[in-house]
Amino acid sequence: MNSPLEPTVLLHLGPVPITSAVVITWVIVVVLALGSFLFTRRLELVPGKRQAALELLVSTLDEQIRDTTGAEPAPYRGFIGTLFLFILIANWTSLVPGIDPPTAQLETDAALAALVFLSVIWFGVRDSGLKGYLKSFATPNPVMIPLNIMQNVTRVFSMFVRLFGNVMSGVFVVAIVASLAGLFVPIPLMALDLLIGLVQAYIFAVLATVFIAAAVEGGASPTANPERPPTTEDS
Amino acid sequence: MDYLALTSIICAALSVAFGALGPALAEGRAVAAAMDAIARQPEAANVISRTLFVGLAMIETTAIYCLVIALLLLFANPLLA
Numbered sequence: 001m002n003s004p005l006e007p008t009v010l011l012h013l014g015p016v017p018i019t020s021a022v023v024i025t026w027v028i029v030v031v032l033a034l035g036s037f038l039f040t041r042r043l044e045l046v047p048g049k050r051q052a053a054l055e056l057l058v059s060t061l062d063e064q065i066r067d068t069t070g071a072e073p074a075p076y077r078g079f080i081g082t083l084f085l086f087i088l089i090a091n092w093t094s095l096v097p098g099i100d101p102p103t104a105q106l107e108t109d110a111a112l113a114a115l116v117f118l119s120v121i122w123f124g125v126r127d128s129g130l131k132g133y134l135k136s137f138a139t140p141n142p143v144m145i146p147l148n149i150m151q152n153v154t155r156v157f158s159m160f161v162r163l164f165g166n167v168m169s170g171v172f173v174v175a176i177v178a179s180l181a182g183l184f185v186p187i188p189l190m191a192l193d194l195l196i197g198l199v200q201a202y203i204f205a206v207l208a209t210v211f212i213a214a215a216v217e218g219g220a221s222p223t224a225n226p227e228r229p230p231t232t233e234d235s
Numbered sequence: 236m237d238y239l240a241l242t243s244i245i246c247a248a249l250s251v252a253f254g255a256l257g258p259a260l261a262e263g264r265a266v267a268a269a270m271d272a273i274a275r276q277p278e279a280a281n282v283i284s285r286t287l288f289v290g291l292a293m294i295e296t297t298a299i300y301c302l303v304i305a306l307l308l309l310f311a312n313p314l315l316a
Contacts, residue, residue, distance in 0.1 A: 162295070165296075203289060206288075210289075
């Protein structure tokens with residue numbers, strides 16, 4: 001049995017090995033980009049079926065972001081929505097025979113988490129300036145600076161290990177059951193896998209939103225926002 | 236069999252076993268509390284279940300860590316290389 005921690009190398013592009021996860025990621029990126037381009041090419045005031053489905057998706061996303069951050073969703077919609085859709089589709093590629101989801105590889109998840117880490121800094125700096133953002137590390141008092149810095153790193157780390165562990169364990173269990181019991185036995189497990197893929201994509205997006213909201217809020221004055229967002233203390 | 240390999244296998248099984256124990260209990264308590272809250276305030280079900288999902292994912296992470304450690308012991312053990 002192959003180790004789940006080792007990527008399968010498909011081809012070499014010069015000295016750079018291209019793994020199957022990277023190729024599948026490219027395919028997903030192309031499908032997402034082309035799909036969004038084609039679906040939004042002709043938007044009408046009175047939506048048809050396809051546009052109504054898209055609008056449902058976007059408005060649900062907006063509502064979730066508004067609930068979590070308590071702010072207007074427009075600046076975050078693109079990033080959070082893309083994260084959610086990409087991870088969802090990536091998790092569900094396990095349905096296609098012979099394809100392992102790219103999120104079952106540690107590297108893909110690490111890249112996604114690195115994006116979240118950078119975007120937290122970006123949104124924090126954009127909201128309260130470089131000085132304000134750096135000052136937010138010293139709240140409630142300067143003793144907390146090392147802890148706050150460490151928290152920023154460890155929560156991102158736990159984020160990608162969580163996604164990796166969930167998706168990889170799903171694929172792994174299906175592979176083990178299929179090799180032990182036969183062809184149609186792992187179908188209920190695959191159905192569970194779909195649910196887990198959806199929940200993990202949702203959780204990744206929500207956690208990214210919560211982290212960004214914390215960074216944006218941390219620098220701002222604590223006046224606004226009567227309804228506090230669900231802040232999560234990190235594991 | 237080399238006794239390092241044997242120990243690794245036993246430790247992997249133990250880490251998954253004990254790693255599943257704690258989060259299972261914790262998730263049970265969390266879901267029970269959420270059910271209680273929804274039963275009292277059905278109109279707050281949306282907020283509660285959203286927070287519950289995030290919290291469950293947080294709890295589950297400890298189990299996933301144990302799984303990752305077990306897989307490291309089995310597949311990427313630095314002592315056996």
